[in-house]
Amino acid sequence: MLFGFVGLQLLAALFSPAPALSLGLALLRSSYVVALLAVGYAMGRPAALRPALIGYALVALTAVVTTLLLTTGQPFSTRLVHPYYTSVSLGLAGAFGLLIAATWRGGPLWWRVTGGTLCLMMFLWSASRGPLIALIAGLAAALLVSAGRRWWAVLLGVLALGILVLTLQQAGPNSVIGRFKDSTLNGRGIYWADALAAARTHPWGGVGPYQLGPYLTTQYGPDSCQLWLPSRVYHLPACPPLLNRIRGAWLIAHNTAFHLLGETGIIGLSGWLALMGAAALAAWRSRDPLINALTWATAAIGLVDTPTFVPNFGHAELYWLASGIGIALSTQQQGVDDGESVGFTVMPPWQLAPAAPLIACLLLGYFTLPLWLESLQPSATNRPVLQALTLPTRLTAGENVTVFLKADVPQGQFMLYGLACLANGPCRNVVQTAIKASLSGWTRLTLKGLPPGHYRLRLQLSDTYHGTQLRVERPVAKLVRVIDVE
Template sequence: MRLLPFALALAPLFPPLALLAPLFLGHLRRLSPWALGLLGVYALSVLLPALGAPEPLAFPLALGRVLYVLGLVGAGVALYAGASSPTQALKPLGYGLFLLYITAFVATYLTFGDQAVQQRLMHPFHSPVGLGFMGAMGVLLAVYLRYPWPFRLLLGLLGGAVLLLSASRGGMLALLVGGAGGLLFRGRGLWALGLAGLVLFAASTLDTPISERFFQAHLSGREGLWLRAYEVYQAHPWTGVGPYVLGDYLKGTLFGECFLFPLLEARGLTCPDWLRPLGGLWSFAHNHLLQALGESGVGGA
């Protein structure tokens, strides 16, 4: 358990570490009966539709998802048990996000050089949308947790810069919701909202196509993914097609049959032939409700 905070810090840099989550299933026994019951309802909502899904791998993949999600909950329980307070348990994540921000800036510059200012901020293992959410998370951690003040200031400013340069509207929405929620529980929510306003003001003053995304309502082609996911749901309304399988039905709608992270694609790296059949595993409908409906039908959504 001593290595768990260290793993939490490294998780943003090395996402595959999350696959170790099932190792923490045993910590779920610390939860109250009603919490375990709620997790049981979740597990059934994923497993039962998969039994009737048309894809043969639907149930094994559903079982894998349940073990993964419950393991993440168990890891959270273990972190809480080993820390003096809930906020203390999350502190290592801020240090990992700081390293993530630095590597994103370096990787984007090494890929695009002087043209980096015209590109959305990228990372070898994260999309610009994901970076935007993690930028918002860094701001919220800096606002709500008591880091040493120099690091706290740096984390908040870098998180805001990542959010601005990734041009993630979803990340901005997350920051606004997190700040507004903080007003109900902690007065520091005003700081988060203030930084969100500062990011939007900076975006309005920058004359670049990237910063203009914050004020545009276009869907960037996602409507095609939404329509295709809805068509899959209509064909299998009660069971969906199974977790991680919906991507096979979405392939070729917006991107190719198989694509890597944008930064890797920008460096000329493409899916090798052996990986192409698995390209649908990480294709996403860019809409959580439609994703859930397409994967598990009405019951699983």
């Protein structure tokens, strides 16, 4: 299985636009994954992962101190911030910490309560919705595998989940945790469309590992690289020039399958999902609550994020370590955890491979759910049209310019994205604004200043009326102009 995984990643790299670079990066990433699995297999016990709760508690304390120092007024009215963890990473750290605390058998109660409380605070204060999916899936998996042995754990888990749901439902519209009730995609539909567009250009091998960033048109720009918090907001130093050159490596498509399709094509995607399928099967056969909680929580959030990609903030590393432990437990006849013996069915490692493609297909169907929902959406009867743009052909470098766009837009909610792309270079997001129907049809826009060069300006209109639906957000109208910036 591991040889097949590495082989498919390397084969995909050969079909990418830069095979030499992609081959080296694919070898590094796949070797790192295999090394984590090997270390987890050598650990062999879920108890080896419990110190991660200490790390997550320290992350929570660091985030609280950072938020209190940088936030004036009411800190609880804003989302939790951290020197380098994003809001989603903080939420996922809180979810993983809660899963570790909830499945810790035989550990000190005071530490489980303390660590669990800090992680719960971090989870709620981050107000990130993707980790909520992970937490629910992780708790459900842990409860399913432990229901026969610990009925009281099932009862406590159901009560805790019910209290959490009631708390989120009672949140006001202006509170931080009220964001959990927001079902918009926050631009993910555009990211998915960009990744799929890159995959259509290079279907077999993708564009190469860590090289999808420039294709994510609304994310990639001069400020894409951030070592810390946004420098413009918190007046912190930005990336040095050397790191800024590879700023695209930090950007993701916020969907495991779509990102893999863009980076590694069909070949790399099949190998990655097959390995995830084998890990999921091993976790289920291990019957260990913690291993199943981490495995299925990570798979669940893969719909709106890329939690298995390495290197990571520790979440992906924890997942692959847990997968290695799950493989070790699933091959044992009897496991011992804190003095408690648990029975296992013998399953040689090579017997995980035949069932892996089936689970991989199930994961693929789950990750591509936005495409399935998009196919069920009825086509619009009146499509918008971008008719004219008042734009000088020569612009001054670095200066914003005011233009007027004439658009025939029906009733609804539309978002306009403006991208300026060099002939053989990256694209820059020059405008992003909502567009509504008007009597005259003219809309005033301000385009951001550009460095000198010959650009292809592309204005595209996306329908956001169904923005609460889980679907790929494709452009419904386009307008292209060529401009020179001097």
